[in-house]
Amino acid sequence: MKIGFIGTGVMGNAICLNLLQSGHELWVYNRTKSKAENLMDRGAKWCANPQKVAEQADVIFTMVGFPSDVEDVYFGEHGIFKVAVKGKYLVDLTTSKPQLAQKIYATGEKLGAKVLDAPVSGGDLGAKNGTLTIMVGGDQAGFNKLKAVFGDFGKQVQYFGPAGSGQNTKMANQIMIAGTMTGLTEMLVYAQQAGLDLSKVLKTVGAGSAANWSLTNYGPRILKNDYSPGFFSKHFLKDLRIALDTAKEMKLDLPATKQAKKLYETMVDKQQLGDLGTQGLIKLWWQ
Ligand code: NAP
Numbered sequence: 001m002k003i004g005f006i007g008t009g010v011m012g013n014a015i016c017l018n019l020l021q022s023g024h025e026l027w028v029y030n031r032t033k034s035k036a037e038n039l040m041d042r043g044a045k046w047c048a049n050p051q052k053v054a055e056q057a058d059v060i061f062t063m064v065g066f067p068s069d070v071e072d073v074y075f076g077e078h079g080i081f082k083v084a085v086k087g088k089y090l091v092d093l094t095t096s097k098p099q100l101a102q103k104i105y106a107t108g109e110k111l112g113a114k115v116l117d118a119p120v121s122g123g124d125l126g127a128k129n130g131t132l133t134i135m136v137g138g139d140q141a142g143f144n145k146l147k148a149v150f151g152d153f154g155k156q157v158q159y160f161g162p163a164g165s166g167q168n169t170k171m172a173n174q175i176m177i178a179g180t181m182t183g184l185t186e187m188l189v190y191a192q193q194a195g196l197d198l199s200k201v202l203k204t205v206g207a208g209s210a211a212n213w214s215l216t217n218y219g220p221r222i223l224k225n226d227y228s229p230g231f232f233s234k235h236f237l238k239d240l241r242i243a244l245d246t247a248k249e250m251k252l253d254l255p256a257t258k259q260a261k262k263l264y265e266t267m268v269d270k271q272q273l274g275d276l277g278t279q280g281l282i283k284l285w286w287q
Pocket of ligand 1: 009066
């Protein structure tokens with residue numbers, strides 16, 4: 001398949017490697033070109049902007065950072081919608097706003113493209129291992145057509161309904177992660193203060209009913225003083241803001257998620273630690 005990929009950062013780069021491994025032809029663009037060089041070494045072709053990617057490929061994936069970046073790659077001066085996209089498949093893998101997914105869908109539909117919002121979960125390791133969970137909304141026929149491609153980098157792939165449903169599922173996921181990340185952090189802070197052996201605590205708690213993905217994957221990184229991303233805390237704060245804004249529109253109050261957002265605001269906005277992984281939250285207690 002002729003695949004285009006825009007955004008070759010932590011997640012996008014690893015997904016591209018899996019797509020190349022599966023034998024797809026790949027055209028790539030990233031704001032910082034050097035982050036795509038390993039892909040070009042393996043046969044991917046560089047394009048000067050998103051528009052050029054969309055000219056070459058039949059299926060165009062986007063995986064950029066923030067909703068403003070998504071706006072830019074679709075609607076910007078050299079964006080995807082500058083191209084005649086009729087018959088093409090446009091898939092946004094970025095964690096972004098459900099309303100923006102609907103706007104891209106509506107624009108694409110008018111132009112004859114099949115549009116999907118397909119955010120993922122499973123972290124940098126899931127992307128490397130091709131075992132991501134993919135939550136899809138948008139054009140159902142398009143989803144059926146792309147199932148095999150999703151299988152090249154995902155293990156659990158689910159269709160949820162109309163445009164924005166993938167993003168709403170991802171927001172539900174992030175509301176859960178707000179609990180596991182704050183739980184992991186406060187558990188370690190408490191256990192250390194109580195003088196416990198922290199690696200024993202992780203092993204034991206992780207084998208009981210408090211077991212969860214954050215604990216298994218980020219607990220050991222914290223004990224090794226490894227705060228590299230993984231998953232940037234600035235991106236997690238973005239997700240918590242989208243989740244809470246969307247909840248507000250639905251007239252829902254989510255006090256625990258609000259508290260998690262406040263903690264990540266302190267870390268990212270006040271302490272300027274947004275480029276650390278989400279496990280860096282513990283730095284609010286441990287200097
Ligand atoms: P990342 O490493 O920052 O990757 C994003 C890439 O998009 C960067 O390389 C960035 O370029 C590029 N980009 C941003 N705006 C662009 C634009 N206008 N045109 C072209 N390229 C642009 O972040 P990531 O960890 O891969 O995360 C990507 C998305 O996936 C985020 O929305 C995140 O919330 C979500 N996500 C992440 C994880 C995870 O564990 N990492 C898991 C699930 C979902 P530069 O290189 O110039 O910055």
